[in-house]
Amino acid sequence: MKELPRIIKVLKERNSFLVTSHIHPDGDSIGASLALACALERMGKRVEIILEDSVPKLYQFLPGAENIRKVSKIDDPPFFEVACVLDCHTEKRIGSVANLVKGADLSITIDHHPDEGGMGRINLVNSSASSACELIFEIIRAFKIEITLELALYLYTGLVTDTGFFQFANTTPRTHQIVASLIQAGVVPEQVASKLNETKDISWLKLLSSALGSLRIDEEGEVALVKLKSAAMNRAGRREIETEEIAEILFRARGVKLALLLRELENGKTKLSARSKPPVSAEELCKAFGGGGHPQAAGAILDLGLKEAERAILKEAGRLSSDR
Ligand SMILES: [Mn+2]
Numbered sequence: 001m002k003e004l005p006r007i008i009k010v011l012k013e014r015n016s017f018l019v020t021s022h023i024h025p026d027g028d029s030i031g032a033s034l035a036l037a038c039a040l041e042r043m044g045k046r047v048e049i050i051l052e053d054s055v056p057k058l059y060q061f062l063p064g065a066e067n068i069r070k071v072s073k074i075d076d077p078p079f080f081e082v083a084c085v086l087d088c089h090t091e092k093r094i095g096s097v098a099n100l101v102k103g104a105d106l107s108i109t110i111d112h113h114p115d116e117g118g119m120g121r122i123n124l125v126n127s128s129a130s131s132a133c134e135l136i137f138e139i140i141r142a143f144k145i146e147i148t149l150e151l152a153l154y155l156y157t158g159l160v161t162d163t164g165f166f167q168f169a170n171t172t173p174r175t176h177q178i179v180a181s182l183i184q185a186g187v188v189p190e191q192v193a194s195k196l197n198e199t200k201d202i203s204w205l206k207l208l209s210s211a212l213g214s215l216r217i218d219e220e221g222e223v224a225l226v227k228l229k230s231a232a233m234n235r236a237g238r239r240e241i242e243t244e245e246i247a248e249i250l251f252r253a254r255g256v257k258l259a260l261l262l263r264e265l266e267n268g269k270t271k272l273s274a275r276s277k278p279p280v281s282a283e284e285l286c287k288a289f290g291g292g293g294h295p296q297a298a299g300a301i302l303d304l305g306l307k308e309a310e311r312a313i314l315k316e317a318g319r320l321s322s323d324r
Pocket residue numbers: 028029087112131132162
C-alpha cells in the first residue's frame with residue numbers, strides 16, 4: 001500500500017477525472033467506480049465514469065448508475081487530467097476506454113487482482129484486499145470525508161459481490177471491519193441481499209425444474225448431469241440457465257466432482273458445459289469433443305442429438321475417471 005499517499009495526493013491536487021473499470025462489469029467494479037466518483041465530486045472535482053459495457057440490470061438499483069456512460073456513445077471525448085482504472089490493471093480488460101485513458105495526463109490503477117505489472121503511472125495493486133471497494137474505502141477514509149449512506153451502499157455492494165457474501169477465501173478481518181462501518185453508515189444488509197439475490201422469475205424456476213428433473217448421477221456419485229431440451233427452453237421464452245448456477249446446485253451434493261449441463265440446440269446439435277473440482281478436469285472431457293476452456297470450466301458443441309451426446313459424454317467421463 002506504499003502507493004496510497006501518492007494516489008491521495010494526485011486525487012486531491014488534480015481537478016478532472018475519468019473513472020473506468022473492466023468489461024462485463026460486476027458489483028465490485030461498479031461499486032468502486034461510483035464510490036470513487038462520488039467522493040471526488042464531494043471534493044468539488046469534475047468526474048465521469050465511462051465503461052466499455054453498459055451497467056447490468058442487477059446493479060441499476062445503485063443511485064447514480066444511470067450516469068455511467070458507455071464509451072461507444074461518446075462522440076467527442078472530453079479531456080481528463082487523470083484516468084483512474086479500477087478492479088483491473090491491463091489494457092485489454094477495459095476495452096476501447098483504453099484510448100481515453102491514454103489521452104489523460106496521468107493514469108492510476110487500483111486493483112486487488114494478482115499483480116501483472118499494472119497499466120497506470122501509479123499502481124496500487126494489493127491482492128490481499130478482498131475487492132477494489134476495500135481499497136477505495138481506504139482512499140475515502142484518507143480524504144477524511146464522511147461515509148454517507150450512498151457511499152456506504154456502493155462499497156458494501158462491491159464487498160459482498162466479490163466475497164460471495166463473505167464466504168470466499170478473500171474475506172478477512174479487515175473486510176468485516178470495513179463492513180461494520182458501512183452498516184453503521186446506514187446500509188441495510190437485508191435490502192442489498194434482496195436486490196442482489198432475488199433476480200429470477202418464474203420461467204427460470206420452471207426451466208431449473210426441467211433441468212433438475214433430468215438429473216443423472218453415475219454409480220460413484222461423482223458425475224452429475226442435467227439436460228435442457230429445446231422445447232423446455234422455448235417454453236421459458238429461450239431463457240437461459242447459467243452453467244455456474246447449475247454447477248453451484250450440483251456441487252452442493254457431497255462427492256460430486258463433475259457437473260455437466262447439456263443443452264439441445266435448434267440445429268440438432270448439443271452444447272456441453274462442464275464444471276469440475278480438482279483432480280477432475282472439465283477441460284479434458286470437453287477436449288475429447290473438440291471443445292476446450294479452463295481445467296475447471298470448459299465447454300464443447302457435439303454434432304450429436306441430446307440422447308447420443310449424453311451417452312457419449314458419460315462414456316468419456318467414465319473413461320477419464322478410470323484413467324486417473
Ligand atoms: Mn473485484
